Amino acid sequence: MATEMLIQLGILVFTLGIFYSIYNLPKRAFTRIRFKDRSDNQAHQHFIQGAQLLSRARSTRSKSTSLKFAKAAGGEADKALALDPRDPAALILKALVLDLMGHKTAALKSLDSALSPPGVKELSERERGDALFKRAELQVALNRRRRVASAVADLEQAVKLSPDNANAYCLLGRCYEIEGLKEEARRSLQHALKIEPDLASAREGMARLGPNCIV
Structure with missing residues (x-):
């Protein structure tokens, strides 16, 4: 008799424990979600x-304030x-x-992290395009000759993702020019000038490529 009562009591405690767990599981999950x-x-x-x-x-114009x-x-x-x-x-x-x-070196590392998976998936196409352009700009600034191939790869993606970014087309044209690809450079600079006809850096690039190139 005592044994049967102990068994029944054990079953009751076990059952109450299951109900408690089921009741509190959503609450704990919700708490984690709210915290996140x-x-x-x-x-x-x-x-x-x-x-x-x-x-x-x-x-601001003040260097110290900036x-x-x-x-x-x-x-x-x-x-x-x-x-x-x-x-x-x-x-x-x-x-x-x-x-x-x-x-600039530290800035480049930070952009490398931003453009690495899985975080890069959170960026819109425009944001990714602008980030790729900025990374290419830093690559060229740090070591124009050594990093130009990497910059070109970034810029070719950037202009697809952000087709209205005149500065990206302009820098791509400059990189092509450095690599000796004059026709590709000319086409990129012409794209830049279609977007921003008064973009000085693009006009300067067209002038460097030779006479009769300014549109």
Whole structure:
């Protein structure tokens, strides 16, 4: 009799334990989701603040004030990355800040991370195109001759993803020119001038390629 009661009591405790687990599982899952959403929201707020500070850094004429805003923007990018280390938008923001501060090698590494999977999938085509253009720009600035092939690969993708980016077409034309591909260079510069007829760097490039090339 006592044995049967103990068995029944054990079954009851076990059953209550299962019901408790089933009841609390959705709650625990929801808590994790809410925590993740809260972290994402905080990271987004830091990104927005950093982007605003970067805009102020670029628009001011005072070098000291620009540097102050750039450092603050970098701090906001770091806070966003502390919450989500693979966030490509925050990595791109960090790269732009580093470039403005003259740290081009570090900026290039940050863009490499932003354009690597799986984070790159979170970027729109336009965002990816602009990031590829910026990476190519840094590659050319750091070592024009050695990195020009990598820059061309990035720019050929960039103009497909962002077909209205005149500066990307212009830099692609310059890279083709460096590689001795004059016809390809001319076509890229003509694309740039169709988008922005007064783009000085494109007109200068056409002039370098020879007479009768300016459209």
